[in-house]
Amino acid sequence: MNADTDHSLRRRGTALLYGAACHGIFALAGLAMLVGLFTGMQSGFGAVPQPWAWGANLLLLVQFPLAHSFLLSARGQSLLARLAPWGYGKPLATTTYATIASLQLLALFTLWTPSETILWRAEGMVFWLMCLAYAASWLLLTKASFDAGPSVQSGALGWMALLRGRKPVFPDMPETGLFRVVRQPIYVSFALTLWCVPVWTPDQILVATLYTAYCVIAPRFKEERFSRLYGDRFRAYRARVPYWVPHLSRRKGDA
Numbered sequence: 001m002n003a004d005t006d007h008s009l010r011r012r013g014t015a016l017l018y019g020a021a022c023h024g025i026f027a028l029a030g031l032a033m034l035v036g037l038f039t040g041m042q043s044g045f046g047a048v049p050q051p052w053a054w055g056a057n058l059l060l061l062v063q064f065p066l067a068h069s070f071l072l073s074a075r076g077q078s079l080l081a082r083l084a085p086w087g088y089g090k091p092l093a094t095t096t097y098a099t100i101a102s103l104q105l106l107a108l109f110t111l112w113t114p115s116e117t118i119l120w121r122a123e124g125m126v127f128w129l130m131c132l133a134y135a136a137s138w139l140l141l142t143k144a145s146f147d148a149g150p151s152v153q154s155g156a157l158g159w160m161a162l163l164r165g166r167k168p169v170f171p172d173m174p175e176t177g178l179f180r181v182v183r184q185p186i187y188v189s190f191a192l193t194l195w196c197v198p199v200w201t202p203d204q205i206l207v208a209t210l211y212t213a214y215c216v217i218a219p220r221f222k223e224e225r226f227s228r229l230y231g232d233r234f235r236a237y238r239a240r241v242p243y244w245v246p247h248l249s250r251r252k253g254d255a
Helices: 003-038 052-070 074-080 093-111 124-148 150-154 156-164 185-195 202-217 219-230 232-240
Strands: none
Touching (some): 003 093, 003 124, 003 156, 003 185, 052 202, 074 093, 093 156, 124 150, 124 185, 185 202, 202 219, 219 232
16 A cells, blocks of 8 residues: 555545534534523533532533633644644544533533523413424524534534545634624524523523524634725625614615
């Protein structure tokens, strides 16, 4: 086996291994989140005794936004570029990022220690209406992720580029689909999944409150990067499309 063949097999094998790990963990994290929120955060396997459980749960809560934001910074991107063997860290950065984010969410929803306190549980027709709203919020989140570029959101961009022996090509600035309605549809729909649940507990209210605040604040830093990257084009888009709340009526000239 010559050096070129050996390198090709190593590159493809690494790409497939990272891809399988990324999407497998992504699916598990999505399922854990789906069930966890639906049950009011009562499905976690954590067993930390009270009152220490709330401290442990709070650590689980803050680890996601802190690491998520850090890995988007220049230092975080530099770290991601080193988290793969044989110099593949840079092309696999998006895959590694998605894998870490999925591991964080998986830890949050599986290691959470439930309070076992139910404040409100929907019943009868209200239960089914809440289930419908919950399903709709997840559909919006899925739609927003596809509008933003599914290969980036799922982590497929990196490993698929490495598999083909090419540099990752990021999708253009999103302006279509739900991005025509608000500038941050992923964060809006994620926040909706936190509140459109049929069981309300102190756990769920804590998660929903803190992560909704994160969903409102964090995109500001993302928009600063977009402003530097896309310049006048993004500033024109920002002036045209609302940040979080859709316009209730069309402006003049939109018809």
